[in-house]
Amino acid sequence: MSTVMKNIGVIGAGQMGCGIAHVSALAGYKVQMYDLSKDRIEGALATINGNLARQVGNGKLSEKERDAALSLISGSSDVNDLAAMDMVIEAATEDESVKRKIYAQVCPVLKPEALLATNTSSLSITRLASTTDRPEKFMGIHFMNPVPVMKLVELVRGIATDEPTFKAAKDYVTALEKTATVAEDFPAFIVNRILLPMINEAIYTLYEGVGSVEAIDTAMKLGANHPMGPLQLADFIGLDTCLSIMQVLHDGLADSKYRPCPLLVKYVEAGWLGRKSGRGFYDYRGETPVPTR
Ligand SMILES: CC(=O)CC(=O)SCCNC(=O)CCNC(=O)[C@H](O)C(C)(C)COP(=O)(O)OP(=O)(O)OC[C@H]1O[C@@H](n2cnc3c(N)ncnc32)[C@H](O)[C@@H]1OP(=O)(O)O
Numbered sequence: 001m002s003t004v005m006k007n008i009g010v011i012g013a014g015q016m017g018c019g020i021a022h023v024s025a026l027a028g029y030k031v032q033m034y035d036l037s038k039d040r041i042e043g044a045l046a047t048i049n050g051n052l053a054r055q056v057g058n059g060k061l062s063e064k065e066r067d068a069a070l071s072l073i074s075g076s077s078d079v080n081d082l083a084a085m086d087m088v089i090e091a092a093t094e095d096e097s098v099k100r101k102i103y104a105q106v107c108p109v110l111k112p113e114a115l116l117a118t119n120t121s122s123l124s125i126t127r128l129a130s131t132t133d134r135p136e137k138f139m140g141i142h143f144m145n146p147v148p149v150m151k152l153v154e155l156v157r158g159i160a161t162d163e164p165t166f167k168a169a170k171d172y173v174t175a176l177e178k179t180a181t182v183a184e185d186f187p188a189f190i191v192n193r194i195l196l197p198m199i200n201e202a203i204y205t206l207y208e209g210v211g212s213v214e215a216i217d218t219a220m221k222l223g224a225n226h227p228m229g230p231l232q233l234a235d236f237i238g239l240d241t242c243l244s245i246m247q248v249l250h251d252g253l254a255d256s257k258y259r260p261c262p263l264l265v266k267y268v269e270a271g272w273l274g275r276k277s278g279r280g281f282y283d284y285r286g287e288t289p290v291p292t293r
């Protein structure tokens with residue numbers, strides 16, 4: 001039997017949390033966002049408003065549909081506001097210790113029958129599930145960035161995930177008019193197992209001086225028809241997230257071919273995390289992005 005869901009909680013009001021709230025509300029779910037600070041929540045609501053307005057501007061949505069979606073989204077920095085949720089999707093920072101702390105805080109607040117999902121890009125679903133009070137009701141629902149545009153969602157079961165949970169997650173993805181693929185619970189699943197080593201290799205190509213930022217991105221855009229160059233895409237994903245994923249691949253598969261490029265490590269250590277921090281392989285602080293190497 002499938003669980004009928006109406007109320008979706010989203011933990012982490014960053015770029016992915018905003019996207020998940022956006023598409024869930026458009027599909028008619030009531031959405032409650034939670035993040036640590038009120039500022040984050042206010043920023044997220046403004047971002048969602050802007051992205052919905054863009055869809056109205058290009059004729060993808062009517063004003064009525066935008067208003068209906070906006071009226072379904074609330075946010076707060078009080079975890080107790082997640083108590084009535086049928087499913088909570090955690091989309092906080094890609095750091096296992098952060099996610100564990102969140103589950104320890106959130107699980108006692110949730111209804112016993114509520115599902116808990118993670119949008120992790122790489123971490124073991126089974127290991128994350130084991131830190132919760134409901135491993136059978138826990139799974140990976142991995143959206144792609146930007147969520148309102150990308151059609152794919154990877155569904156990942158942990159060893160304990162039960163069938164009604166999987167079915168409810170699949171029904172939810174279908175209601176969002178997205179396509180689900182099933183990935184096994186291996187480091188970084190399918191998309192990032194393939195995509196992130198390519199991005200890491202592009203950073204090695206830069207590190208070794210084979211080409212400049214501009215040359216590498218132009219080469220892959222015009223030479224391989226990628227919509228974004230790999231360094232532009234790394235900045236878009238977030239360099240902290242890219243590094244975490246490479247570390248999970250390196251540790252989890254114990255193969256030196258996944259060694260994170262030292263230049264990626266250096267950028268993250270500098271706090272140059274890409275678009276979200278204003279600087280990465282490009283500097284976004286002016287009118288147009290300028291390569292940093
Ligand atoms: C790391 C992980 O765990 C997994 C991942 O997500 S990996 C990352 C996967 N994503 C990708 O590979 C994205 C690659 N890039 C692209 O596909 C395209 O460059 C892009 C869709 C992001 C932008 O496309 P574009 O043609 O350059 O820009 P543009 O024409 O302005 O936008 C196309 C659409 O995207 C929307 N869009 C662009 N950026 C957006 C954003 N950040 N948020 C919401 N919508 C956005 C635009 O509104 C537009 O929508 P419509 O088609 O409804 O008009």
Ligand SMILES: NC(=O)C1=CN([C@@H]2O[C@H](COP(=O)(O)OP(=O)(O)OC[C@H]3O[C@@H](n4cnc5c(N)ncnc54)[C@H](OP(=O)(O)O)[C@@H]3O)[C@@H](O)[C@H]2O)C=CC1
Pocket residue numbers: 011012013014015016017034035036040090091092093094095098101102119120121122142143144145236237238241276
């Ligand atoms: N970026 C991408 O392309 C994709 C990312 N993902 C995954 O989605 C998740 C989120 O990524 P993304 O949105 O890019 O990251 P962001 O850095 O944009 O957002 C993360 C958000 O989580 C918040 N946060 C951190 N700690 C807590 C906490 N204890 N409680 C509540 N909120 C917290 C952060 O707040 P603060 O900034 O104040 O710390 C921030 O608002 C990660 O697991 C990532 O791997 C999945 C697919 C694609």
